[in-house]
Amino acid sequence: MIVYEFKIKGKKHQYQAIDEAIKTGQFVRNKCLRYWIDGQKVSRAELYRYNTTLRSEYPFVKDLNSHACQASVERCWSSIARFFDNCKKQIPGKKGYPRFKKNARSVEYKTSGWKLLDPKHIEFTDKKGIGKLKLIGTWDLAFYSEDKIKRVRLVRRADGYYCQFCISVDVKDELSPTHQTIGLDVGLKEFYTDSMGRTEPNPRFYRQGEERLKFYQRRVSRKKKGSINRKKAINKLGRKHLKISRQREEHAKRLARCVIQSNDLVAYEDLRIKNLVKNHCLAKSINDAGWYQFRKWLEYFGAKMNRVTVAVSPAYTSQNCSNCGAVVKKSLSTRTHICACGCQLDRDKNAAINILNRALGTTGHVGTWILDPNASGDLSSTIAGSPCDSKIGL
Ligand SMILES: [Zn+2]
Helix, strand or coil, X not given: CEEEEEXXXXXXXXXXXXXXXXXXXXXHHHHHHHHHHHCCCCCHHXXXXXXXXXXXXXXXXXXXXXXXXXXXXXXXXXXXXXXXXXXXXXXXXXXXXXXXXXXXXXXXECCCCEEEEECCEEEECCCCCCEEEEEECCCCXXXXXXXXXXXXXXXXXXXEEEEEEEECCCCCCCCCCCCCEEEEEECCCEEEEECCCCEEECCCHHHHHHHHHHHHHHHHHHCCCCCHHHHHHHHHHHHHHHHHHHHXXXXXXXXXXXXXXXXXXXXXXXXXXXXXXXXXXXXXXXXXXXXXHHHHHHHHHHHHCXXXXXXXXXXXXXXXXXXXXCECCCCCCXXXXXXXXXXXXXXHHHHHHHHHHHHHCCCCEECCCCCCCXXXXXXXXXXCCCCCCCCCCC
């Protein structure tokens, strides 16, 4: 699956109609969740049937394309399924009990309810009254036949409305082997250190933008609740957030592509971001550096380019000696690894070598990225076996 995104140009009443469709999707999802919570062992099929009831009961639900309604039911079900999954795997901490959505930002159509008039115009044909929209962007949709477009998603962001096309294509870039393997150790000081001792500096977009964010945040809190000026200030703040998260995503993507292209095997720690973020002292830097996004793109490009990505257990990677295996205790502030065997290395390089060795010793598990990284419009996690659901809205 690949995702193409266009900005939308339309009239005010069309944007309102999109808002209305998003709201309806949210309504269906929340109603289904309520039904599941109140019922006893409600199955997926029962949720589908309940959707049919909703459609006959509420005219505004019927106005939304029936498959789009189904997509909302599926969204509800996937959050239920994830909760069950987390319980089954006995993930420590919160299990992510499904919650009601208050502020949904997207609605998803499947293969009906819309048609492409030409590569630059789309028309929504259900009764929500969205109508014909102009698509602004450089992607060429004419390249794909319409039956390859499996999903069309309308997304609202601080700076306008977007249309995403999920296209089913088998993208495999055949690359010749590089005969290089690499281990990556994420750090706070550096974005990562690899097993050759090379370092990639931290971008710190967030830190840089932080002052501006604070500034806009203060402006929001100074305005009267419910006022137009407050709304405007909130929008300004939202745009700033959007800008920073786009920079972060772009950086992670560029770096990951580069690492995957130049190595046959990439090893990294299977960090549970959720656990790390608990440590407040480290929290900002970890979120900041976008390690999570980096890993997501590593696995994405790994699958796309037929490279092996391995997530290994992070236990003792920094304490063990990469030369002899002895445990050399060190605190966070000790920067150099000095072992009795004569091995003396930069702390992070030592860890990176351990990570690589662990991966080559097949103690890790191979990264399994199948879904497209933009799958749900926001950046919730879809990595198999990863409990992180850090919502970093785009
Ligand atoms: Zn040693």
